[in-house]
Amino acid sequence: MSTSSTQSSVTFSELGQRSKPPTIAKLMAMALENSELLSIAAGFTDTANLPTASVQRGVESLVAQEGAPEFLQYGPNQGRPELRRLMSEHLCEQEPVLDYHDVQRGSFITNGSQQALYLAIQVLCDPGDIVLVDRPSYFVFLEMLRGLGVEARSIPVGEDGKIHQTELREMLRAMRVSGESSRVKALYFVSYFSNPSGRSLTRDEKELLAEELSAADLLVPTIEDAAYRDLYFDEPWPADSVLSTPGWEGFPRLYTSTLTKPFATGLKVGFATCTDVEWRAKMLHVKAHHDFGTANFNQALFEQVLEGRGFQQQLARIRPSYAAKMRVLDQQLRDAGLIELGWTWEEPAGGLYLWLTAPEGLDTSLDSAFCHACVEAGVLYVPGELCFGDDAPTDTIRLSYGVLSKPDLREAGRRFAEVAKRFGSNSP
DSSP: OOOOOSSOOOOOOHHHHHOOOOHHHHHHHHHHHOTTOEEOSSOOOOGGGOOHHHHHHHHHHHHHSSSOOGGGSOOOTTOOHHHHHHHHHHHHHHOTTSOHHHHHHTEEEESHHHHHHHHHHHHHOOTTOEEEEOSSOOHHHHHHHHHTTOEEEEOOBOTTSSBOHHHHHHHHHHHHHHTGGGGEEEEEEEOSSOTTTOOOOOHHHHHHHHHHHHHTTOOOOEEEEOTTTTOBSSSOOSOOOTTTSTTOTTSOEEEEEESTTTTOGGGOOEEEEESOHHHHHHHHHHHHHHTSSSOHHHHHHHHHHHHTTHHHHHHHHHHHHHHHHHHHHHHHHHHTTHHHHTOEEOOOSBSSEEEEEOOTTOOOSTTSHHHHHHHHTTEEOEEGGGGOSSSOOSSEEEEEOSSSOHHHHHHHHHHHHHHHHHHTTSOO
């Protein structure tokens, strides 16, 4: 039977009609399929430092256990109790003021933190609703919102990138006057060593955000994405999460983290804890329809890794590695004269990304001449325009230093800088 057809007779739902190929998939495919292209785009982790020895020990320990190999059977939809306990303990070690029992009661395991984000929005929002997001924000989350027909509205920031309290207050007032406030169903932000900007929210920013939302009577469900919290270079970021920051107690809160970025991306295990019983129950109901439980074997393996200190050993290995790789790319761009050309960026204290702003007038968007010239020169980046929920500028770029070796990072930086020099301080 032939499957080819000039025109499909399938009638799609509104969700199906909105569905578009995600940009991250395109960037990842370009990076994987073209061996000559050096990708400082997709946020891959360091292949050379993946924890094969720790994984091997964990698998051997599982297989050697007496009794039935339950780790190869289905597991609970909420996640394995032991892994939930271990991850709750890890969060409470990061934030000792938290009550372990509250964290553990609200916890569940997902197929990477991305699934938790999808579940959260799926049970909260209908097409036409609004989610408040950080500026810039995680572009995969923004694409997910568009696919669900949900509008992203950016939290105003100043020139320093920090939340601008006066402009935020005015935005919320205008939304209340226009009647849009009733459409605001959630707040989302990446709080530690952000994807894409590498910036972390300060305690003061978190407190003023809660203050302004409370004053506007918008105690909406709040999603704090802490995927990069463990990936600091020298010291943990000192600001606590919304789970314990004063001012957030009246808000339903979902805190998401992951074992994907700090340990092994291929294992796809995320951790979340939610303060609202009904919200968590709804997410778990939908998760049961998705997969009725994250891969039980992967969870059991992570129990072995965490109990055997393999996770902490991996962090001790990759933190200095990422710091060194960041400095290599940063220095290559500086040595090539990008500062003199008018490019600006801040050196991050953790995470996987440099966030660049181009000279005034230079378009770096996905379809720009600059972007095409970079691909032709053999280097790929993430256009910053993808990272804004609204009013997107076309002069920002995200560079990832996670996966490439130091020599390849130098070469990627050299190729990028050569294109930047050709375009000069202004667009042609």
